[in-house]
Amino acid sequence: MSANPSITLIYSDEFLLHDTGWGHPERPDRLRAIVAALQSAPFAERLVWQSPQAVSEQTDPIDSLTAAIERAHDRTYIQQVRELANRGGGQLDMDTPVSPRSYEVARLAVQAWLDGMEQAIATGQQVFVAARPPGHHALRHRGMGFCLFANAAIAAFHALDRPEIQRVAIVDWDVHHGNGTEAIVKDCPEIAYCSIHQMPAYPGTGRPREDDRDRHLLNLPVSPGATAADYRTAVEDSLLPFLRSFGPDLLIVSAGYDANQADPLSQVQLQPTDYGWLTQQLLNLTRSVVFGLEGGYDLESLAASVCETIAAFEPS
Numbered sequence: 061m062s063a064n065p066s067i068t069l070i071y072s073d074e075f076l077l078h079d080t081g082w083g084h085p086e087r088p089d090r091l092r093a094i095v096a097a098l099q100s101a102p103f104a105e106r107l108v109w110q111s112p113q114a115v116s117e118q119t120d121p122i123d124s125l126t127a128a129i130e131r132a133h134d135r136t137y138i139q140q141v142r143e144l145a146n147r148g149g150g151q152l153d154m155d156t157p158v159s160p161r162s163y164e165v166a167r168l169a170v171q172a173w174l175d176g177m178e179q180a181i182a183t184g185q186q187v188f189v190a191a192r193p194p195g196h197h198a199l200r201h202r203g204m205g206f207c208l209f210a211n212a213a214i215a216a217f218h219a220l221d222r223p224e225i226q227r228v229a230i231v232d233w234d235v236h237h238g239n240g241t242e243a244i245v246k247d248c249p250e251i252a253y254c255s256i257h258q259m260p261a262y263p264g265t266g267r268p269r270e271d272d273r274d275r276h277l278l279n280l281p282v283s284p285g286a287t288a289a290d291y292r293t294a295v296e297d298s299l300l301p302f303l304r305s306f307g308p309d310l311l312i313v314s315a316g317y318d319a320n321q322a323d324p325l326s327q328v329q330l331q332p333t334d335y336g337w338l339t340q341q342l343l344n345l346t347r348s349v350v351f352g353l354e355g356g357y358d359l360e361s362l363a364a365s366v367c368e369t370i371a372a373f374e375p376s
């Protein structure tokens with residue numbers, strides 16, 4: 061045991077190059093704010109900053125990263141994103157722009173989540189992945205809601221390739237339901253998907269599942285105006301018992317921070333410290349956890365919440 065254990069953070073300046081255009085909430089400044097806050101955090105000296113390595117795309121045979129992405133997405137959709145980027149950019153939907161560099165940056169974001177997943181398994185420790193674009197709204201055949209590739213689902217499928225990983229749980233605490241992740245993993249009973257989200261809110265999905273015979277899907281909607289006390293009830297009465305019963309070997313957290321009171325995209329009333337509490341609850345279940353950034357659009361509360369998450373990591 062080290063008196064001053066290190067914390068792995070996966071980040072690359074390349075993630076700033078996914079250009080969503082003026083006025084878009086999912087903007088490069090989100091990562092700039094997180095990086096600045098981490099550099100001045102009390103645990104800053106313990107952070108080990110790692111960058112994902114870009115994997116060049118190959119077709120015959122396909123490279124390992126493309127193969128991983130194809131487990132969650134149709135090849136035609138992947139090609140659509142690439143061609144849109146190559147043409148100089150465009151829109152996948154009203155909210156979801158693709159810029160000239162977006163395709164390669166989205167691939168690098170997937171690689172960052174995969175790296176984080178592998179490190180969490182190898183070390184039995186927590187890893188934070190500060191990447192963008194986010195992924196939990198991306199469907200198998202189309203991107204939406206600021207999301208291009210389904211980072212969490214891709215990492216979960218890939219984790220199951222490891223002989224020591226039999227079951228993976230994705231906990232999605234972004235304030236929006238991760239419709240893409242749920243749709244992509246719902247036929248895989250070795251992957252649990254659990255989401256706490258505001259309802260009604262974008263994208264309109266996320267009602268409690270009554271058809272879940274494998275007991276691997278859990279939707280916990282909260283009302284607009286929900287408080288930390290509402291989250292505690294949902295977590296203690298529903299989320300934790302569900303996870304204990306599922307028994308994951310690895311947790312993947314779709315860590316969005318748009319349930320903060322200050323966030324412009326929701327009406328939930330969390331404070332940054334509440335994310336520290338949420339993190340502690342998950343770490344009571346297992347130490348192998350990879351946290352990957354999803355939403356969070358108020359820069360100050362976003363950066364503070366990421367710091368609270370990492371400050372709650374357990375020493376090795």
Ligand SMILES: [Zn+2]
Pocket residue numbers: 234235236316318354355356
């Ligand atoms: Zn969100």
